[in-house]
Amino acid sequence: MQPHLNQNDMEKQNIIIAINREYGSGGGEIARKLGELLGLKVYDKAILNKLTEDFNLTVEEIEKIKAKKVSWWSEFCRFYQQYGTGSMMGDTLMEDREITSRQIYLAEAQILRDLAEQESCIIIGRSGFHVFKDNPNALKIFLIANEENRLKRIMQKYNLDEQTARKNIEQADKSRETFTKTFAGVSRYDARNYDFVLNVSNIPPVSVAEFLAENVRKKYPNL
Numbered sequence: 001m002q003p004h005l006n007q008n009d010m011e012k013q014n015i016i017i018a019i020n021r022e023y024g025s026g027g028g029e030i031a032r033k034l035g036e037l038l039g040l041k042v043y044d045k046a047i048l049n050k051l052t053e054d055f056n057l058t059v060e061e062i063e064k065i066k067a068k069k070v071s072w073w074s075e076f077c078r079f080y081q082q083y084g085t086g087s088m089m090g091d092t093l094m095e096d097r098e099i100t101s102r103q104i105y106l107a108e109a110q111i112l113r114d115l116a117e118q119e120s121c122i123i124i125g126r127s128g129f130h131v132f133k134d135n136p137n138a139l140k141i142f143l144i145a146n147e148e149n150r151l152k153r154i155m156q157k158y159n160l161d162e163q164t165a166r167k168n169i170e171q172a173d174k175s176r177e178t179f180t181k182t183f184a185g186v187s188r189y190d191a192r193n194y195d196f197v198l199n200v201s202n203i204p205p206v207s208v209a210e211f212l213a214e215n216v217r218k219k220y221p222n223l
Contacts, residue, residue, distance in 0.1 A: 013137045015120040015220050018128030020188055021143040023172035024150030024165075026205045030143060031124045033209035038216060038223065043115065044124040105183045120223060125176075129193045130184035139216060140194045143208070149201040 017034070021027020028044065035042040109131045115121055116135065123132075132138035145153075147169075154165040180188040191197045196215075200208050217223060 014116055014118070015216070015223050016116050016128070016132050016135060016138040017122045017141065017216065018132055018138055019122060019124050019141045019143065020127075020129055020194070021125070022145060022150065023169055023176070024154045025143045025145040025200055026153060026208075027143040027200075028124060029205045030200065030208045030212075031122055033206055034212050034216075035122050037209055037213040038122075040120055040122050042122045042124060043112075045126055127180055127184040127188075130180075130186065133193070137220075139196070139219065141196045141198070141212065142188070142191070142194045143198055143200050145199065145201045 017038075017040070019027060019031045019034075021030075031044075032042050034040075105127075108126055112123060112126065112128060112131050115123075116132065116138075129138075129140040129142075132140070150169055151162060151165050154160060154168060155162060158165070158168075160168070177188055180186065186193060196212070198208065198212075
C-alpha cells in the first residue's frame with residue numbers, strides 16, 4: 001500500500017502522465033504535442049521495445065546494470081536521444097505487433113518505474129495506467145474517437161481504402177485489449193482505470209493537447 005502523501009510531498013515527486021489511446025484517435029500525436037507544451041519527454045512502445053531488445057534486458061539485467069554503472073541514467077538519456085523521435089511509430093500497426101514475452105513486459109514496466117524516479121514524463125501505451133495505478137502523482141488518460149473519425153484518419157494517414165482501414169482498426173483494438181488483459185488483468189476500456197477519458201472526435205490534436213496541458217498545470221502547478 002502506498003503511504004499517504006500530503007501536497008508538499010506530492011510536489012516534490014515526479015509527475016507521470018500515462019496515455020492510453022484507441023488506434024486512429026490521434027493519441028500518439030496528442031501525447032507528443034502535450035510533451036512539447038509541458039516540456040516533458042515522451043516514451044512510447046517503440047522506444048521501450050528497442051531498449052529491451054538491443055540490450056537483451058530482463059528485470060534482473062536492469063538491476064545489474066543499475067548496480068554496476070552509476071551513469072545508468074546518463075546512458076539511458078543518450079539512448080533516448082538516439083532512438084527517441086526517430087523510433088516514434090505513432091498509431092502504426094507495426095507498433096501494435098503483439099508482445100508475447102512476459103519477461104519483456106516486466107522489464108519494460110521496471111524501466112517505466114525507473115523513469116518515474118528520475119524525471120517527470122509522458123508514457124504512451126504499455127499499460128502505463130496499470131504500472132502506475134498506485135502512484136499518487138500519476139495522471140492516467142484514455143483517448144477515444146468515434147468509428148467515422150478513426151476510419152478517416154487511418155485512411156488518410158496510410159492511404160488505405162475503407163475496408164483495409166476498418167480491418168486494421170479491428171486488429172489493433174483486439175491486439176491492444178489482449179495485451180492489456182494478459183499483463184494488466186483488466187480491460188483497457190474500463191473508465192475506472194483513468195483520471196480522464198476523452199472523446200477527441202473532430203477536435204484538432206493541438207486543441208486536445210492544450211486542454212490537457214491546462215488541466216495538468218492546474219493539478220500540478222509546480223510542474
